[in-house]
Amino acid sequence: MNMLPGPAQAAAIGLSAALPLLLLCYARIAATGGSGRRFRLGSVSILALYAIACLALPGERHFDDVLGGLFLLATAMMFCYILFSLLAWGFTLTLLTALVKAERPLNLEQWAVAYMQGGDLGSFTHNRLKLLVGAGMVIVADGKLAPTAKGVAIARLVKLVRLSTGLG
Amino acid sequence: MSFVVGFLAAITFALLSPALQLMARTRGWPVGAVTLLAIAAALTHGLGVTLGILVVPQFQYWDAASIFGFCVMGYVFAFGAVYKSVSLEILLSVVDRPERRAPLSDIVERQVPDLFQGRIRNLVDGGLVEPVNSRFVATPAGRKMAGRVGRLRRAFGIGDTSLYDFSE
Numbered sequence: 655m656n657m658l659p660g661p662a663q664a665a666a667i668g669l670s671a672a673l674p675l676l677l678l679c680y681a682r683i684a685a686t687g688g689s690g691r692r693f694r695l696g697s698v699s700i701l702a703l704y705a706i707a708c709l710a711l712p713g714e715r716h717f718d719d720v721l722g723g724l725f726l727l728a729t730a731m732m733f734c735y736i737l738f739s740l741l742a743w744g745f746t747l748t749l750l751t752a753l754v755k756a757e758r759p760l761n762l763e764q765w766a767v768a769y770m771q772g773g774d775l776g777s778f779t780h781n782r783l784k785l786l787v788g789a790g791m792v793i794v795a796d797g798k799l800a801p802t803a804k805g806v807a808i809a810r811l812v813k814l815v816r817l818s819t820g821l822g
Numbered sequence: 823m824s825f826v827v828g829f830l831a832a833i834t835f836a837l838l839s840p841a842l843q844l845m846a847r848t849r850g851w852p853v854g855a856v857t858l859l860a861i862a863a864a865l866t867h868g869l870g871v872t873l874g875i876l877v878v879p880q881f882q883y884w885d886a887a888s889i890f891g892f893c894v895m896g897y898v899f900a901f902g903a904v905y906k907s908v909s910l911e912i913l914l915s916v917v918d919r920p921e922r923r924a925p926l927s928d929i930v931e932r933q934v935p936d937l938f939q940g941r942i943r944n945l946v947d948g949g950l951v952e953p954v955n956s957r958f959v960a961t962p963a964g965r966k967m968a969g970r971v972g973r974l975r976r977a978f979g980i981g982d983t984s985l986y987d988f989s990e
Contacts, residue, residue: 655871655874655875655881655883656880656881656882656883657883657884658884659884660884663884663888666888677978678977678978680979681977681978681979681980682979689978689979689980689981692979718825718882718885721825721888722825722882722884722885722888722889723888725888725889725891725892726884726887726888726891726892728892728895729888729891729892729894729895732895732896732898732899733895735899736895736898736899736902738978738980741971741974741975741978741980742975742980742981745906745908745937745941746906746941746944746945747971749938749941749942749945750945750950750951750960750964750967750968750971751968751971751972753951753958753959753960753964753968754960754964754965754968754969755968758959759954759955759957759958759959760957760958760959761956761957761958762938762939762942762958764957765942765958766935766938775930775934775935775938776930778934779912779929779930779934782908782909782912782934783909783912783926783929785909786909786912786913791913792913792916794926797925797926797927798923798924798925798926799912799916799923799924799925799926799929800916800922800923801913801916801917801922805913805916805917806917806922808910808913809910809913809914809917809918812904812910812913812914813914815900815901815903815904816904818836818840819839819840819843819897819900819901819904820839820840820841820842820843820844820847821843821855821901821904821905822844822847
């Protein structure tokens with residue numbers, strides 16, 4: 655068994671470790687925008703650096719080495735995105751941080767207000783609905799919510815993924 | 823050939839993981855869904871490496887590990903997307919109604935508060951929050967986790983609302 659990565663794979667492993675550090679650096683630069691945009695920028699930067707490394711590294715490039723490196727980079731990006739999105743858009747995690755930030759025991763209504771930083775659960779619902787409407791999955795008409803054909807297709811896909819991953 | 827071994831290990835993961843999730847639910851194992859994913863990944867990675875050593879004369883570990891990591895992370899990504907997404911819960915509840923329509927008020931006044939209470943139960947079950955009379959307070963473990971999350975959010979320049987920013 656050969657445990658040594660090829661040159662491109664070694665570059666990909668190094669760049670995978672550098673992605674969180676790059677995101678930390680981008681967080682200090684206001685021009686990089688919000689969290690989602692910053693993550694996209696970080697991923698594109700890492701891919702560009704990988705392309706440069708593949709061109710600049712001495713020796714002949716082998717297809718399996720470059721392909722393996724791409725798989726490793728994509729793995730690192732997905733892993734970082736899962737953690738990043740949990741921090742940025744995690745509902746349960748934010749409920750916990752809101753409760754701790756309040757520094758006193760809260761009942762359900764007070765907790766909802768603390769979570770929404772003065773708003774209510776209606777504002778939260780509209781934020782989530784905006785995502786569904788913006789993605790063309792539902793339409794709102796006459797105070798009622800209805801799925802589009804795309805929404806129905808996505809819902810079927812979600813059920814299939816839940817079933818095949820054992821979530822029921 | 824090493825890529826094929828990694829891919830076979832990933833397929834084994836995709837079969838073992840839902841089986842573990844179903845067994846955990848039916849037998850009431852006190853193990854979280856994410857822990858089960860990690861157990862399935864470690865087991866199938868070990869199996870893949872063993873298979874590679876036995877059947878491939880020049881087994882390239884990183885070729886196999888790269889495609890295995892990519893496929894497993896893709897699986898975890900899909901799992902995470904459908905696991906506890908508020909937006910998808912709303913979409914599914916609308917699609918599952920016989921008339922495929924839901925009053926907006928019903929989502930705001932009933933479904934989202936139910937989701938809110940469900941997440942609070944998760945926090946209580948996880949020992950991060952405890953009910954005190956009719957109020958809730960973070961446990962020392964909850965305060966510790968909230969502190970860590972807050973530090974990470976500050977370091978990565980992530981806001982603490984968990985709301986989607988549509989201006990990006």
